[in-house]
Amino acid sequence: MFRKFVLIMLGLALGLSGCVNPKSTNEASEVRKIRVPVGYIPNVQFAPFYVAMEKGYFAEEGVEIELDYSFETTGVALVGASELQFAVASGEEVLLARAQGLPVVYMFAWYQDFPVSVVAKTEQNINSPADLKGKKIGLPGLYGASYIGLEALLFSAGIASEDVTLDSIGFNQVEAMATGQQDVVVGYAANEPIQLRAQGYDVTELRVADYVELTANGIVTNEITIETEPDLVHRVARAFARGIEYTVANPDEAYEICKKYVEGLSSADEAVQKQVLAISIEFWKAERTGESNLQAWENMNDLLVKMDLLKELLDVNKAFTNEFVP
DSSP states (O other): OHHHHHHHHHHHHHHHHTTOOOOOOOOTTSOEEEEEEOSSOSOGGGHHHHHHHHTTHHHHTTEEEEEEOOTTOOHHHHHHTTSOSOEEEOHHHHHHHHHTTOOEEEEEEOOSSOOEEEEEEGGGOOOSGGGGTTOEEEESOSSHHHHHHHHHHHHHTTOOGGGSEEEEOOSOHHHHHHTTSOSEEEEETTTHHHHHHHTTOOEEEEEGGGTOOOOOOEEEEEHHHHHHOHHHHHHHHHHHHHHHHHHHHOHHHHHHHHHHHSTTGGGSOHHHHHHHHHHHHHHHOOSSTBOOOHHHHHHHHHHHHHTTSSSSOOOGGGTBOOTTOO
């Protein structure tokens, strides 16, 4: 189902791509307005964007950015069709898109580690991926980062898909566990385990990043933009890198900035939301902000072939670049 959906959306994008003419390079002094699909609702996990916007880092680069939170927006497909220049996407999305002929390029690694976790009630005694054998596991569905991360964990322990029961439950993992419908769920390290512990549940957590290195979320562009507007790509990368670095160094101030962009944050449980930001920051820290890791790309490539989402290995060196990393 996941593969069919991806093929439909990417096929649509391929049809659009023939109707688009690349724009000429803008002078750095001009204010360039860009819309960036991020694939989720306003959240403290987008703090680097909010900080870069509030501190004027994008403005200093002559860029005016609009974050697109609409779920129906398929960012990778639009970037692949040159309808947009940038989007937030994960490594598997880039490889699947390129397999369909979309010229998307991952140009800035935001998350240095894959942020997905398997969360289980402590009495389940799940302390390693091998302990997942024979378990029923709730996850949003057989698609997306949660599914990719779970499969990576299972492969790391030599567990076949038929050795577990995958239960598609949508994006209500916390409720499903809290009401006793699920004992094991898959979610994000900066979300479900924090929410469950805040509600008093005793849970254990297996982070995918502790067992396998995979390419996670970052900023993608396309080959046309790289060819015709490399300066714009540099400017976006510089501004966003500054946003990440300031957030990492000043999490409390970054949290206060988020209140301007995240509705309801001022009245939310501050301890929980600050922990969400703190865990997120763990995944953003890097010796060189924005740099992609070749091994992580090769691991993702191998994983998608094992999952039969790719028919054959791709040339990952064409899927990403570190050319624009500040």
